[in-house]
Amino acid sequence: MKRLNKVLATVLASTMMATMVAGCAAGSGSGAAGGSGSDSKVIKIGSVHPLTGNYAYEAQSIINSQKLAIEEINAAGGITSMGGAKLELVVGDSQASADTGASETERLIAEGCSILTGTFQSGVTLTCMQKAEQNEVPFLVTVSNNVAMFENGFEWCFRIQPNADVFAQDFIEYISAVKTDDIKTAVLIHEDSLTGTDSGDIISENMASTGIELLDRITYSASTSTLSTEVTKLADLKPDLLITIGYFADTSLLVKELNERGIKIKMVCGVANGGISDSKFISDFGDSVENFLDLNYRFNPNSDKTKALLESYKAKYSDDMSVHAVWGYESIYVIADALERAGSSKPEDVRNAMKSTNITEHVLAQSGAITFDTKGENINAAGVLVQIQNGKHVVVYPTEFAESELRYNK
């Protein structure tokens, strides 16, 4: 009996030890490859996005565009102030979960990343930002529009894209400008996570100022598999304007449900909608989404730089570049610019250089340079009104960026 106990104990111990050693060994291997930053010829940029799960398509398009930007920069000679140092993207998968995101953030920091980018979902982004702050490594948000996350007094975090406040205020302003007299009532439908709720709050508070009556506000969970109940409610209300805030999958469900029941609405307008602004959305739904509007962040359609970018993205990945992908692309250029000025890849130097960013030549649809306020937010961030016309996304408002006139449903 005693001997058996010994056998049991040895097996137990060896299993535990083996797994732990395996864990440590894997770590030390990658740690060594990371090196100590400043003298190495390779500068690592971390990228944490939900590559598996509901947002895999969007996340992959962001990573693609980041890789494209890095290729362009490396081909043009890398970071010249550091002897032509090359950039390298280190990818982490948040699996759409906060604690996986946090541990991936820690891993990328351990692998020697000078700066991190991410993460598409506000809840995950916030957890990752907390980790970046604690480890004193700068974090540049690619996509996440929650307002509150930049109210925490973080010193290492930056964001180029407009936040939910800006989106909602721009929406109120633009819709007042473009609405016609026969649009009298509206229903707001949005997914119930941070992303949808933030803008939803501001819109429902300020809707009165547009002269349109808000009949109801319907919320749903983005991971839902049907929106049948919600659409039934919607059909009863018969609004002239439907405002929708959501991601790709749930907005697709919404449109499917509307189409199946043959519900026609005079004006459908998304606010930072991951579906309406996606080219895959048009190929999925064809004519039925013609004239849909979306207030969203976007590349500047009238700049030559953008045209070249769209072409090279399509050539490389044989897919149209999504609006989210633009932020992956631009984020790499903002980082490269900071590295160039810092002449160092030490996280602290990069952070300090980021603070004085002033990029006038960019691909974004915003008037003015990319430059950060004390909180780390892009001061000139703005949204534009995009419409689906003849199976293509065109900017229709403000006129500075407009490619075409806004079309109304009869």
Added chain:
Amino acid sequence: MSTARIQEANGHAAEETNFLGSFLKKVTISTSNGKLTLPQIIIIGVISVFILLTPQMLSNYRLNLVISILTTAYFAQCWNLMSGYTGQFSFGHAAFYGIGAYTSSILFVDFGINPWIGLICGMMVSGIVAALIGYLSFHYNLKGDYFALATMAFCEIFRVIFKNTKALHAASGVSIPFSKKFALMQFGSKAGFLYVAFIMLTMITFGLYKIRRTKMGLYFVAVRENEDAARALGINAFKYKMIALIASAMLSAVGGTFYAQYYLYIDPTICFGNTVSISAITPCIIGGVGTVFGPIIGAAIIKPISEITNSALSNFVGMNMVVYGLILVIVIMVMPKGVIGLVQELRVKMGKKKKTEG
């Protein structure tokens, strides 16, 4: 038909189709009542010392992994106390975890109440909620699958409530300011968190080890193995199920508060999501349901595997999940009773050999 009869009939039907119940029977191991032997104690001691020394040896990222092993093992132990010992399979342990996390965080952020006090409050609230859920479920004699579904539903109710109530920060979640003060339950360095997690795990494991050798522990197991027989012998099954549930819920709340203080941000999905409940169950199944060390071994196996697949396969999108899933499937196929079950089977086999030799 009288309602009593219908209930009785339902009860029988439930027992026949009780999938989780039969699954649980399959995966639990008959509890041997042996004390730890000297070599076992020595090995546990060596591993403990090794863990306590990790802050001196490992990078911050590796420490993060050790901490997540410890906290996962802790939460799994909480589940084990109730589901492993008394056989009441809970699929909604995230409810208690989330309540713990939310109570301390909201008290701290909105009312400036110290998280240490928040921790106690979280335990209380969680205990009360558990008492309510337990009373409703056990009073109406929910068993097996039905009880599991009920716990899952309660958990989902909490997620929806927290997501839609402004006073509870709704979808925005709670962001806790970063400080390095022990008084604010933030232990400055990774090492601090590691030690606290280690103490939490040691205490609950010691408790589980001790409780198994008491009368109450035997009652728990009796209820798990055959509730009707236990009742016939005069064991108040309702009472012991309630005790296990409430204790488990209160301890889970501690785990929730620890999560909030460590990651500094919580929202309804992070706290009440299904993945949280599942994260309590997997280590137990891998290691051995209803055993003292099973959940720890389970956590020490699955956490590193998921980390390794994540970092090794980061260039092949989605492959990490495929490989992780495959490993889990193989582990469960090879060892349906977990690591400890496999070891015990080997022991039995070797014992037989010895007998035939002798």
